Amino acid sequence: MTTPPPTPLLDQVNDPADLRKLSEEQLPQLAQELRGETVRVVSFTGGHLGASLGVIELTLALHYVFDTPRDRLIWDVGHQAYPHKILTGRRGRMLTLRQGGGLSGFTKRSESIYDPFGAAHTSTSISAALGMAVARDLRGEDHNVIAVIGDGAMSAGMAYEAMNNAGWMDSRLIVVLNDNDMSIAPPVGAMSAYLSRLISSRPYRSIRHVLSDLTKQFPRGLKVAARRAEEYARGLVTGGTLFEELGFFYVGPVDGHNLDHLLPVLKNLRADRDPGPILLHVVTKKGHGYPPAEKSADKYHGVGKFDVVTGEQVKPKANAPSYTDVFARALISEAEKDERVTAITAAMPAGTGLDKFAKRFTNRFFDVGIAEQHAVTFAAGLAAEGLKPFAAIYSTFLQRAYDQVMHDVSLQKLPVRFAIDRAGLVGADGATHAGAFDITYLGCLPHMVVMAAGDEADLVHMVATAAAIDDRPCAFRYPRGEGMGVDMPTHGTPLEIGKGRILREGNAVAILSFGGRLSEAMKACEELAARGFSTTLADARFAKPLDCELVRRLATEHPVLITLEENAVGGFAAHVMHYLATEGLLDHGLKLRPLCLPDIYIDQDKPELQYDLAGLNAVQIVATALRALGLDKEAAGAAARA
Incomplete structure (x- = not known):
């Protein structure tokens, strides 16, 4: 294990007030120390490294x-906020990052006064910042509100909705566009830095406002012409025409790794202190200053534990394929048989496994950017023309497109296939990324x-089932890991639509599992059998349409149904x-015990x-069965603790 390098300046900084005591000449050294500390921490905890390294100087x-x-x-x-956390009083807890009881991997209001708005989904910052700026103005206060948003997040419509709104208001707001993909910025350098300093300076702004006041005296046609001439003249040398048209005063681009700029x-x-919104365009590089992350920005966007010196990630050997890989291979298999099969992702090709599909079927793969709403309606358009679109979207992100799922897909009975990854609880990413609601919000449509796949083999069959459904939409969910x-x-x-399967026969208790807890249900059956209670285990496979025949059988042949x-x-x-309830099957003493996620964010x-914590592991299933069978609570509790 290597000894971490000394951090004499960073050791003096417990909060931003300490930072401001340093001279500007000391900041480059502090940036190097902060970069090293960020790498060191993430090498132990895993997390979002590349984006954090890209904003050290910023x-x-x-x-x-x-x-x-x-x-x-x-x-x-918030996945670039690790340096921010280190500088705002949380350095001593950084090794708890993404751990139970530790720091969140994202910004979180309850964690620090330096996190004024929680974030883990993208493209929300400008909307929130505008709300805060308006609240400041209504209260007669005079502080700044700054939103930092990446160029990737600017592919989502919500960012433009917020900018369109802000551009027509007088609230003072600063938006920093962190362009780390070079997708927007022209080359930056000394001339760009000079122009940015000039344009952002008080004299220039004052002259601009004087001229603005003067042109108000012109006839309307001349006034509009003068304004447009000034905007386009600046746009030619700085590249901010789009943002100017949205009502923002554009400054940039500026080298985001050069503190002198x-x-x-x-x-x-x-x-x-002039009214209205300003956009500062800053160009950065993901992974800046750490060669392994610079060479492989995608790989180091989100990493597990790794060796600081080599950058080699520590990956435990898998005992079985991941559900994501199984889905990808199954979809490729279907695409080989049917040229109508297409795949859509919203900026998550690797996370959803569709990067593999893209290599095989380049012209049938579509990454639409961080735009889940568009992804769903785009898929609906493909389906309307007879193609077989699979929209692979994490459960937590599909929530963002619910209106489109309802209006553009379900209402029109268009056969869009939703592949819902990360169903259930997801570990280190916490509550913001948990797939906790999709059965509810899809099942009512x-x-x-x-x-829902009970195992990876069933997922393969569900991909084939989805490909075969051509008269209505469908969704299949599967867990992480x-x-x-x-x-x-x-x-x-x-599979036969709406039909589950019996995996084990018994007579004392029936467990009807839907989705990724099937393995825990199997363990619970073994434990109950060891205690002398024979148990039926059924895998529902479908929540909608429900296998009513299977449910009736389980309810009438067992005193307890879980x-x-x-x-x-x-x-x-x-x-x-x-x-x-509708069939009157609860009227004859059936003890029904639903086990689901509790009504809290985990x-x-x-x-x-x-x-x-959720009560969905084998020991809690056993305890629930024993209590329902009439064992006293103390005995059931002992079973749960065993």
Whole structure:
């Protein structure tokens, strides 16, 4: 284990007030120390490294120039906020990052006064910042509000909705566009830095406003012409025409790794008190200053533990393929058989496994950027023309496109296939990324077929089932991580719609599992059998349409029926209970016990500990069965603790 390098300046900084005591000449050294500390921490905890390294100098400059936390600093998404956390009193807890009881991997209001707005989904910062700026104005206060948003996040419509709104208001707002993909910026250098300092300076702004006041005396045609001439003249040399048209005063581009360029511009913006929004365009590089991350930005966007010297990631050997890889291979298999199969992702090709599909079928793969709403309606358009679109979107992100799922897909009965990754609890990413609600929000939609894979082999069959459904939309969900290690089919076989399967026969207790808790249900059956209680285990496979024949059989042949799912209240169990109540099957002493996620947000932790807290592991299933069978609570509790 290597000894970490000394950090004499960083050791003096407990909060931004300490940072402001340093001279500007000391900041480059502090940036190097902060970069090293960020790499060291993430090498132990894993997390979002590349984005954090890309904003080291920008983070220092913002906290150095602005009076945080009085000035509100809002980070979009928050996966680049590790340096921000280190500088704002949380350095001593950074090794708890993304751990149970530790720091969140994102900004979080309850964690620090320096996190004025929580974020883990993208493109929210400008909307939140505008709300804060308006609230400041209504209260007669005079602090700054700064939103930092990446160029990737600017591909989402919400950012432009916010900018369009802000551009027509007089609230003073600073938006820092962190362009780390070179997708927007022209080359930057000394001339660009000079122009940015000039344009952001008080004299230039004052002259501009004097001229603006003067042109108000012109006839309307001349006034509009003068304004446009000034905007386009600046746009030719700085490249800000788009933002100017949205009503923002554009400054940039500025080298985001050069403090000599950043600090003067930020000071000018801090001093400015003219109304209206300003956009500062800063160009950075993901992974800057750490060669392994610079060479492989995608790989180091989110990393596990790694060796600081070599950059080699420490990956435990998998015992079974991941559900994501199984989905990708199954979809490729379907695409080989049917040229109508297409795949859509919203900026997550590797996370959803579709990068593999893209290599095989380049012209049938579509990454639409961080735009889930567009992804769903785009898929609907493909389906309307007879193609077979698979929209692979994490459960937590599909929530952002719910209106499109309802209006553009379900209402029109268009056969869009939703591949819902990260169903259930997801470990280190915590509550913001948990797939806790999709059974509920999809199950209430007419025409929608809702499936959940109990194991990785069943996922292969569900991909084939989805490909075969051509008269309505469908969704199949599957968890993060490895499968159960079951035998895998060579090709998927379409399942009978709305039919589950019996995996084990018994007579004392029936467990009806839907989704990724099937392995825990199997363990619970073994434990109950060891205690002398024979148990039936059924895998529902479908929440909608429900296998009513299977539910009736389980309810009439067993005194206890337990439903099991990794979804919030109102999901699979609600469909089962509705059927049982409607058919009068609850009137004859059946003890129904629904097990689902509790009505709380569960913070980051190891998945097994999260599921312990949720009460969805084998020991809690056994305890629930024993209590329902009439064992006293003390005995059932002992079973749960065993």
